[in-house]
Amino acid sequence: MAQRMHLRLSPEVMAKFEDYSPVERIRAVLAIKAPNDQRFSSKFIEEQCQLREVKVLSDKSAVVTFAFKVDVFYCNGSGNLHGGAQSSIFDMCTSIALQAIGKKDFWLNGGVTRVITVNCLRPAPEGEDLLLECEVVQMGRNLALTQGVLKREKDGVIVSTCEHHKAAVPTKPGWKL
Numbered sequence: 001m002a003q004r005m006h007l008r009l010s011p012e013v014m015a016k017f018e019d020y021s022p023v024e025r026i027r028a029v030l031a032i033k034a035p036n037d038q039r040f041s042s043k044f045i046e047e048q049c050q051l052r053e054v055k056v057l058s059d060k061s062a063v064v065t066f067a068f069k070v071d072v073f074y075c076n077g078s079g080n081l082h083g084g085a086q087s088s089i090f091d092m093c094t095s096i097a098l099q100a101i102g103k104k105d106f107w108l109n110g111g112v113t114r115v116i117t118v119n120c121l122r123p124a125p126e127g128e129d130l131l132l133e134c135e136v137v138q139m140g141r142n143l144a145l146t147q148g149v150l151k152r153e154k155d156g157v158i159v160s161t162c163e164h165h166k167a168a169v170p171t172k173p174g175w176k177l
Contacts, residue, residue: 018108022100023054025108026064029096041092043073049093052131054100060139062100066093066132067153070124080123081130081159086150087118089132090162094146097134098166107139111166114143120160129153142168 017025033046048068055063074085095110102108124130131153137145148162 018104022056022062023051025099025102026051026054026096029099041088044068044089044092047071056100058101060101060136062097062136064093064097064100064134064136066096066134068130068132070126070128070130072126075126078123079126081125081128083118083120083160086120086160087116087162090118090134090148090150090160090164091116093132094134094136094148094162094164095166097136097146098139098144101136101139106141107144107168109169111144111168114165114167115163116165117163118160119162122157122159124150124152124159130159144168 017028020028030045030049030051048071050067052065052067053063054065057063068089070081072079074081074089076082091113095113098107098110102110129152131151133149133151135147137147144166146162146164146166148164150159150161151157152159
């Protein structure tokens with residue numbers, strides 16, 4: 001069986017990652033490339049997700065805005081952004097948003113999901129340009145709460161919302177951020 005390649009930062013980036021600014025950390029995560037990886041997360045991060053804005057509100061709160069166009073790859077049979085795809089996109093982007101205020105030994109790896117709740121309010125058809133605002137509401141030593149709001153870019157109408165509870169976990173041996 002072929003060895004599976006995992007997405008990770010290059011050794012050069014890892015050596016400096018803790019010293020990067022919030023924007024540099026998020027851009028480094030979004031710049032990870034795995035060209036032969038067909039997983040949902042790889043395709044979305046590499047081909048769709050664009051960083052629009054980072055606002056650090058305090059040492060434990062931030063808002064990060066991403067943009068993407070609804071691709072047919074993420075659509076259901078009716079041609080709209082699939083609810084499961086929305087949940088995965090919220091999971092990835094709200095976790096990446098933690099990089100805006102993470103620091104050495106404090107939330108640099110994004111943690112793991114404890115609970116994620118997504119409310120799909122209206123359809124987002126293939127080709128629609130969307131904005132995803134991710135807010136780090138609270139970060140403690142072991143737990144964090146993030147929220148997301150997915151909106152149509154053209155008029156700001158809300159497509160879906162998310163509440164994402166995270167738990168900090170140590171990285172696996174050999175995995176360092």
